[in-house]
Amino acid sequence: MTTHEPIPSPAGQVDSIKIDNLLINFTTEFLRVWDTAGLRTKPAAFWHPTPAPDLLPGYFPLGDVAAVGHGNINGKRVVVVAREADTPSADPSKGKALRRPDDFELIWKDAGSRSKRDLSIWRPIPPEGYVALGSVCSNDHEKPSFNAVRCVRADLVIASATSEPAWNDKGSGARQSISAWHAVPPTAATGEIHLAPGTFVGFSGYTKPENFLVYSLRMQIPITVNPKPAAPLLCGEVPTQPEAPDQPTYIARLPWFTIKDPLLSPLEQLSGSPFYLLERTDQYLLVGHAHNTENESRTFRWVAPRAQRAGSLRSFTHNTSVEFGAQWQTNLPNPFLFSARLNHDFTQCEIHSNEWLNAVAIDVVAVVDKQKSVAIYLIQSDYRLLRTDGTPVTSGFSYTDGNSLHISQYVPEKPEVIVVPEQEPEAEMTIDTQATNDEPAAPLPEPELPTATDTAP
Known part of the structure; x- marks a missing residue:
């Protein structure tokens, strides 16, 4: 019995992990959206995952990546991407594994800072029954494209804790403040893997709100x-x-x-x-x-x-x-x-x-x-x-x-013993010589036939 199976991919592609009707894979290709060059803040850069269409056709990011420093992370960093499986969920009532967000909510923009380029950071607002696993960046102050990210069905994720802040904008001079965090998966149940997607979640301010939830992917070990x-x-x-x-x-x-x-x-x-x-x-x-x-x-x-x-x-x-x-x-x-x-x-x-x-x-x-x-x-x-x-x-x-x-x-079998029945001695034959010489012997009486009886009821 196999609890779930990886899906073989064409040559050059990495096999996907299938969880119900969700396919999970990984990309190391990114597009730089913005960095902190010129700002008096901790060096950082924000990147948008760009899964190669020839290797990962139909895959979407689950959020953007916040990396410390200004160095190029292409080919060095790995992040989860996902797509809908060709087969539907085993439970038809659950619907699709991925959905586009209904809208975006602004978390932060660089207005007031000395940045030479614009940046705004947004929280995807998921449809009912779905959750967002990461924030999305835009290189202007407009909402990102609805195809920039996908939300995941709630039964395929698990609520998680957060790490220490990966970055905040202290010293940037921006009118708003922001901090970036990563999900920390909870203790795994037996037979399970809990995987943080590698994206970041942005919070307005430098202290994480107590009621804000972050999520990790939940999968079973096949x-x-x-x-x-x-x-x-x-x-x-x-x-x-x-x-x-x-x-x-x-x-x-x-x-x-x-x-x-x-x-x-x-x-x-x-x-x-x-x-x-x-x-x-x-x-x-x-x-x-x-x-x-x-x-x-x-x-x-x-x-x-x-x-x-x-x-x-x-x-x-x-x-x-x-x-x-x-x-x-x-x-x-x-x-x-x-x-x-x-x-x-x-x-x-x-x-x-x-x-x-x-x-x-x-x-x-x-x-x-x-x-x-x-x-x-x-x-x-x-x-x-x-x-x-x-x-x-x-x-x-x-x-x-x-x-x-x-x-x-x-148990050894006992040897078979063959029993030979004793033979009865042959009866002696007596010849009546007188009957033979003087007159014929009297004929033997005919045997008495049984009388037929009607035994029918």
């Missing part, structure tokens, strides 16, 4: 589940090792921004490995076997080592940032602020579970009936993280499920 390995059967007195599985039992598909790749930069991940596969492969391993040749029950004992090692898991987390039994996140706005948490069924541990740190061997005791054989098995899960091209990101690690004990018993 999990593919394949059939679990069949429990092994003991078919003789000596067991054989179960066959290795030919496919992973679980596959979690993680977007590039959730992974710290030791060999690739974030932008190289976006272009070269937009998705990572975290695979879990379950298999039965033989713990021990016994053949009780005596005529009474016997007790047998084995010791099964656990595969989990705290050092292996810590090394994996250090190299990739992925946590087991807890959320993982980044505190850096570039490329994104996000929070993520794997499904508990996939990781085999609850939030506060310590089984992953338990390396104590497992004692197994079995009572074997007379003249019978048994084999004892446990399930071991092997994890590995792969790039899009199939290369491993770092060393894998394993986990032994102490609750997966499986016992298979073999």
Whole structure:
């Protein structure tokens, strides 16, 4: 079962993430709208995302970007863009994933400052049931185009906190004041990713209003589940090792921004490995076997080592940032602020579970009936993280499920005993010689035929 699937894109395009009828992708191309050159304020520039029509046809920005400094961010910064999927929502009552704003509300303009170029910053007013994820800039004092941004359906986002202000206009001399903020995603629920879009939200003044909400995108981690390995059967007195599985039992598909790749930069991940596969492969391993040749029950004992090692898991987390039994996140706005948490069924541990740190061997005791054989098995899960091209990101690690004990018993078949019935002795034949010589023997009486009876009711 796959909770949601990435949508394959034509050659040269990065696969999109599909959430219901919303497609999410990323752009590194921007148009500079305005910067603070000539103003006595903290250096900053405002940029409008411009997804390339040949690579991202039909994609819209969710807001503009505020960057500290005047340097060119093209090819260096990443921001979310979105478009409507070709297929409608699974729930027809929900409607489209994206809508254009109904109007814009002015937040700030540079009137009174010494800027050589005009700038105004606007808040999109979303239709009912939709939210705006970012503010929009205009290089004059007129409202932006309604095609400059799209609002997202409310069930596809989650309310978020805000970061420290990324920029404010203190010292600009403008008649109005403004501060720019980023969304900070909340703690992710199990099996989910909360992603800040990379846009900025402008507030009038330098203090954030208490009742103003900002949002992050909400998506689930897609999990593919394949059939679990069949429990092994003991078919003789000596067991054989179960066959290795030919496919992973679980596959979690993680977007590039959730992974710290030791060999690739974030932008190289976006272009070269937009998705990572975290695979879990379950298999039965033989713990021990016994053949009780005596005529009474016997007790047998084995010791099964656990595969989990705290050092292996810590090394994996250090190299990739992925946590087991807890959320993982980044505190850096570039490329994104996000929070993520794997499904508990996939990781085999609850939030506060310590089984992953338990390396104590497992004692197994079995009572074997007379003249019978048994084999004892446990399930071991092997994890590995792969790039899009199939290369491993770092060393894998394993986990032994102490609750997966499986016992298979073999009872030898008893040899089949063939019983031959005794034959009755043949009767001796007596010949009446007198009847033969003197006169014919009396004929035998004819057998009496049964009388027909009507048994019908």
